Amino acid sequence: MRPATPAADPDAYPPPADADTGGTAARRYHARYGSVLPAIDLTASNTPPKVHPGAHVIPLPFPPGAPAHASGLDPAASESLDNLDNLGALLALLCGVTRIDWTGAGVGAGRPVPSGGGAYPGEVYVATAFGLCHYLPAAHALELLSPADLRADLVRALSRPPAHRPELVLLITTRQDANLARYGPFGHRLQALDTGVLTGQALTVLAAASARPTAHVLFAERALGGLLGLDPGAERVHAVVTADPACPPTPTAELLNRRSARSGFEPAPVPVAQITELLDQATAPLPLDSPDGPGTPDGPNTPDAPDAVGCELYLVAGRVTGLEPGCHRHDPRTRKLVPLTPGATPRALFPPGGPGELAGFEAACALLVVGDHERGYPEHGDRWYRMLNLRAGILGQRIGLAAARVGLGAGLRCDFVSTETDRLLGTPPGRTALLAVLIGPERGSGTPTHHLLFPGGHR
């Protein structure tokens, strides 16, 4: 059971790290602010990424694999330089600039991970033998925050630490104000989805470096924040990923090709086999530290199926050859799609007249991550809500990558009204749609893009 914590204000969400209302604050927040609409203000700006003025800045080689710059680190250091090279490759594929996009809004830097409204509220910190650093994605550089090896201290704050000290500890935080001007209080839920996307990407990229990663969501948050020097009112740790990279990560085609289908979808049918393949890849077990479901006795590194972590997938088919139009539930055990509500369409998931309705009309199908809202409050308290949205983000990231792998376009969306979407899906009480992903063949040749990295590495 969850340890007793001081009572918190049930109207304040997110509650302070050391306070908890047993889920009351999270339930109230979800009822009032769980949907983005109608509070969004598209004219408002997101806050800029974090920098640490005065910190020593270490440029990373770009493109990864190019000769390393002088790092300024102690270079008894060829080992550090090797690590920096590999670390640079890992961070570029995690959230660096990997392409240039030409869109209606002009020329922009494209990232391997999606982010709600392009706000990128997540920050990434890296602890290795040579110290604690903060990653600057736009500059592809590290800010050296401490030359001390803090890995043992960081791991001590995890509720389910790995059996040995990991070679690499990634800490994923969110800036609390990052997207609030634009999205209002809904921005907090969006931040949890976004840091989930980053966590999922870290797991994927580290798996591509044979690093046996584990994502940790249960930890002493204040202790970790203190080690990173965070102001708890401004920035909070959402996830920690521990890993032991054995080789540089491989920049696979899907890691480089993933992007949102900004030009929309060709309203053309997609064979069910392609969707089944996508689902098989997206629902592979997750290496999470907090198994809540059955059959996970071995602790960290025991991968969990999505439904064992409080999320399941629903598919609303529009134009999927071999599948009846309507709503289906993905059964992770049989891997079959179980028909639920006939007649539901991807278009009807979104409010009439909005951009979601048009995108839904064009898409072949929509995948929805549905969270078991009530399941974790008894054990985890209010934090469960963040954990659940984070898991939905991990699944959203996997679906986006799996779509790129099978050659389909995809777009993550949260511009639906939860109560309406839940009604259409027929979700049981206590379960709610957290994230939608529209899928279909991307229109024409898609948004013009110039890739900066190539499958297989530096050319």
Ligand SMILES: Cc1cc2nc3c(=O)[nH]c(=O)nc-3n(C[C@H](O)[C@H](O)[C@H](O)COP(=O)(O)O)c2cc1C
């Ligand atoms: C959690 C989440 C929610 C999103 N919701 C929407 C949405 O409601 N509507 C939309 O057009 N795009 C949405 N996006 C996509 C972002 O706008 C997109 O990822 C961002 O502009 C970066 O572009 P890219 O994905 O092509 O790299 C969402 C992305 C994430 C991660």
